[in-house]
Amino acid sequence: MHSLPLFHRIAGERVVVVGDGDMAEAKARLVTRAGGIPCAETEAHHAQLGFVALENGRKAEAAALRLKRLGLLVNVADRPDLCDFTLPSILDREPVLVAVSTGGASAGLAKHLRLRLEALIPETIGRLADRLSASREAMRTRFPDGAARRRALDKALAEGGPLDVLKVDSHEHVDNWLQGGSDKLAGSTEEFKLTSDDPDDLTLRQARLLGMADTVQHDPDIPEAILVRARADARRIELPGEPPAEGLTVILRLDR
Known part of the structure; x- marks a missing residue:
């Protein structure tokens, strides 16, 4: 990964916005939308974050250095080399936020990926x-064991499950799922012979199941680049x- 997302x-915090015109106004609107308070240099x-939106390259660099000396993390428009953080393209389904980033390589690419996701996600x-947030206590009661609770929720949210994330009415079935869910989920095993270490x-099926796995058993020579496709908390054996x-x-x- 090029960055840590x-x-x-x-909310309620000051965020510096240096600049004027459309570019700076867009940054100020974004700050306000997230509950922050745009302020001057x-x-x-009082701030921890700063945005620099200046057309003049030398002035932008000078402003970024001034803010960094004060301990702020800084984003400089169209200058990824000066950025401590970059802005993703955001799909807002509050409280769900999906952020698509190219690390500043191409804002247009990030935008079009986000547009495709907007058409996909209800x-x-x-x-x-x-x-789901309101049902946390009910889920703990139904599935007292944390690992069993996570597996039950994974199964419900998966494709074809009662709470399938891509179905528009899944939110209407949470209570029924909690009333009818099984307390004990049997273990299951999927085995794949990989012909490539890429x-x-x-x-798609291998990647999907790997991302859902509670445990990954693997040959010692399976590369890390494949193993990291599993959940970070999945056990490795x-x-x-x-x-x-x-x-x-x-x-x-x-299998070679």
Whole structure:
């Protein structure tokens, strides 16, 4: 990864915006939309973030250096080399936010990826997030074990599940799912023989199941570039070894 993706809360906080014209106004609107308070460089001692939107390259660089000396993280429009952080293209389905970043390589590419995602992700996904948040205690009661709770939710949110994330009415079925969910989920195993050590050669099904796996069992020579396609909290077990009795286990073997 070229950057560590973070969502920074700025509600009620001052954020410096240096510049004028359309570019600076767009940054100020974004700050306001996130609950922040756009302010001038003279108030930089109250801020943690700053945006520089100046057409003149030398002036933009000088402003960025001034803000950085004061300890601010700075974004400079059209100058990724000067940026401490970059702005993604944002799909807002509050409280769900999807951010697409190219690390400043191409804002146009990020925008068009976001537009495709907007057509794919239903407007109601935010309602599903709200219902799940409101049901946390009910989920803990139904599935007291944390690992079992995560597996039950994964199964429900998956394609074809009762809370399928791409169905427009999934938020309406949360209560029914909680009433009818199983307390014990049997373990399942999927085994793949990979003919390549390039993660781009994974099939869609392999990539999807790898991303859902609770445990990844693998040959010692499976490259890290493939293993990182699994969840960060998934257990890794080198073969040979016994798979866990619960959850989804994906076995990866390299077949050359």
